[in-house]
Amino acid sequence: MASSVLDPTSGAGAPDEPLDTTVRLITPERITFLYPLAGPFRRATAYLIDLLVLVMVGFLGLLLSLALSLGTAAGGGLFLVVVFVLRFGYGALLEGLFNGQTIGKRAMGIRVVSVEGVPITGGQAFLRNLLWCLDGMMPFAYMPALASMILTRRFQRLGDLAARTMVIVEQRPPRAGVANLEEKAVAAILPRLPTRIDAGPELARALSDYVTHRKRFSPSRREEMAGHLARPARQKYGLPDDVPGDALLCALYHRVFLEG
Template sequence: MLDTVREIETPEGVSLRLRAAGAFSRAQAWLLDLGLRAIVYSTAVGIFAALGRGGTGLALLLLFALTWGYNVVCEVWFHGQTLGKRALGLRVVSADGTPVTLLPSITRNLLRVVDGLPGIYGVGLVCGMIDPSARRIGDIVAGTLVVHADDLPAGSKVPVAPAQPLPLPLDQDEQAAVIEFAERSPQLTVQRQEELADILYPLTGREGTAAVVQLTAYANGLLGRP
């Protein structure tokens, strides 16, 4: 199926265009992830074999984690990207283009059981061919979308937090700087986050970690989030 373009409207009424990933690129990412997990599991089993029955238990725990936890952890804490999706330039986001959160990620991954029927993602493939945004059942129920990461609008990587309005008006460049700080702060050390946030004390009235949290709240407000 060819990649599709999805037009969404943000809460503040701004139209955005996201290019939804088609079945072929998603299948490639899935195969990469499957191969990587198989390598990790087979290597670990070889090590656990020396531990006897205890090793068998550890192998089963690892299998459970790789099967059910890998995707959720990557999607929620690594900006919507498993290693396979990162290699293909794909990302899981909410239907409105914001970062995917824990419950939708769990939902979409639990429903892989349904999408996988009757084998090799038969249901998911058919659903993706029918849906205008190439979503499988898990994505439809969870309200998520797999898109090309390079096409995401500015601010899409800002951590979701309770929004707060700015205490004073800022021009567009200043607003963009607040959003950019919130978007990049997870990639910085805590010390660097606080150092940069302290510069904006006249805006936040706070210092250190409290200033970082405040700026993230302002960024969410500028993005029109609740």
């Protein structure tokens, strides 16, 4: 598949991107991807939204604890368990299940990805949220997180550094370049694919590059380009040889990037 350079400033003598806005990742095939980084203000706003959600859920947990303990002192211990689970489980669960987004991050249009630019794993989501105990260390409330974000190129707090993650501003490819689920060939393939596909960095970038630019080519040319990736994908997921390569790559793209 022909590769394209997505960074118009790449090349000898080109100026570097502003350190506080984007990060550049280059594949071995010299394909360059730019990721707009989420700065401290946007991330703090997302965190406050999540904190409000936690307070509301925690209040319901308090009422449930009191109800289960019949108003006795045992309810306090049960409530502390609820608070602990919410504090460290909320972000890990949502980011693991919803492709790097909590309610607050989704509201602010940001997402956690790995430093390779691909969706995070459940282990990464758990680790980065577990280390909030360091990032929000008392009595230096959130100063370790803020200091780490200021001092790192990718605005990474300590949890991000440990989990090898970063937070980006979500950018979807232009709708003209993405196959809609209404396209029958794509819709027919999606139920035959796993609900979660762990794509490696090279496969994820190849899918993104192909889907973003596919509309530039004729249908026959798309099939020719898609064949290199579609052939092993058919074998891996047990699909017949007559499944169109273009539709298969679009379906894989939806699973990896749009349905996580």
